[in-house]
Amino acid sequence: MKDVKKIELHLHHEGAAPPAFIRGLAAEKGVDLSRIFREDGTYAYRDFNHFLSVYEAATSVLTGPEEFARLTRAVLEESAEHGVVYSESFLSPDFCGGGDVEAWKDYLAAIRQTAEEAERDLGITLRGIVTCIRHFGPERARAPAICATETAGDWIVGFGMGGDEMVGHQADYTWAFDCAREAGLKITTHAGEWGGAASVREAVEDLNPARIGHGVQAIDDPALCDVLAERGIVLEVCPGSNVFLGVYPSLAAHPIQKLRKRGVKVTVSTDDPPFFHTNMTREYEGLERAFGWGEEDFEEITQTALEAAFCDDATRDTIRERLKP
Ligand code: ADE
Ligand code: ZN
Numbered sequence: 001m002k003d004v005k006k007i008e009l010h011l012h013h014e015g016a017a018p019p020a021f022i023r024g025l026a027a028e029k030g031v032d033l034s035r036i037f038r039e040d041g042t043y044a045y046r047d048f049n050h051f052l053s054v055y056e057a058a059t060s061v062l063t064g065p066e067e068f069a070r071l072t073r074a075v076l077e078e079s080a081e082h083g084v085v086y087s088e089s090f091l092s093p094d095f096c097g098g099g100d101v102e103a104w105k106d107y108l109a110a111i112r113q114t115a116e117e118a119e120r121d122l123g124i125t126l127r128g129i130v131t132c133i134r135h136f137g138p139e140r141a142r143a144p145a146i147c148a149t150e151t152a153g154d155w156i157v158g159f160g161m162g163g164d165e166m167v168g169h170q171a172d173y174t175w176a177f178d179c180a181r182e183a184g185l186k187i188t189t190h191a192g193e194w195g196g197a198a199s200v201r202e203a204v205e206d207l208n209p210a211r212i213g214h215g216v217q218a219i220d221d222p223a224l225c226d227v228l229a230e231r232g233i234v235l236e237v238c239p240g241s242n243v244f245l246g247v248y249p250s251l252a253a254h255p256i257q258k259l260r261k262r263g264v265k266v267t268v269s270t271d272d273p274p275f276f277h278t279n280m281t282r283e284y285e286g287l288e289r290a291f292g293w294g295e296e297d298f299e300e301i302t303q304t305a306l307e308a309a310f311c312d313d314a315t316r317d318t319i320r321e322r323l324k325p
Pocket of ligand 1: 012015055163164165190193241271272
């Protein structure tokens with residue numbers, strides 16, 4: 001499975017930071033982060049809300065463009081190791097310069113340069129999706145949206161929202177999403193990881209996204225599944241993340257296969273791999289075990305991801321070539 005060529009569309013850049021990398025930075029800076037690690041060195045948290053706070057604590061030691069460049073290299077090496085040839089990662093200006101546009105541009109330049117080096121060395125292409133963070137509130141979402149519009153182009157290709165889905169409503173963030181859409185950015189938003197099918201419906205009706213992060217709880221509303229299928233809205237499904245966080249008790253109970261059977265377009269991603277003890281190889285192996293997925297199934301998933309990628313068509317053509325055996 002490791003060698004199967006893959007596309008990943010839902011990866012939080014900081015959430016992909018290896019724990020040893022964060023521990024090393026904390027030690028260099030004299031910051032005590034022992035509370036966020038278990039004895040075996042993995043990240044320690046109790047539930048989703050605690051995960052979000054551990055995530056922010058880990059991210060707090062990542063400061064400056066140079067450190068984000070190092071992070072980018074580590075993330076791309078790990079992804080390439082698992083057969084990923086194209087990846088889109090969520091980048092948060094809140095964590096890269098505190099929402100300041102000039103600082104953000106410096107972070108982005110460093111990330112992009114490292115990604116271009118990795119593309120040459122490792123054969124993996126990265127594109128960025130700027131994200132606002134829902135539980136920081138609608139007012140704070142404006143700065144990331146402005147950062148996104150100021151850097152929209154062939155590399156920053158999308159705008160999205162992560163964070164605690166139970167805070168507020170998608171419509172509260174319309175200003176930020178409209179701003180990004182006007183700059184030509186494609187839209188994705190986290191919904192239906194925790195907030196049920198109603199949350200997915202809200203996202204579809206209020207933000208008209210091309211893709212939805214997770215979206216899996218749509219399975220509880222058959223009519224909504226039909227809307228997703230008819231409109232070709234693509235779900236960025238992260239099965240391992242959902243099982244690890246307890247959204248579903250097991251992979252066998254995960255709705256990815258049922259969604260697919262109803263005609264909903266699904267893709268497969270890791271979300272925050274070291275937090276959920278996963279990687280793309282494990283995701284594929286799990287789907288093979290739980291649902292008997294084989295070559296044709298993975299091929300279909302990859303083609304869906306290729307078509308749903310936010311990159312330009314020239315990049316899509318390059319990736320299509322790279323996927324060939
Ligand atoms: N940020 C990082 N991982 C996330 C997740 N699974 N859901 C919402 N926000 C996130
Ligand atoms: Zn996510």
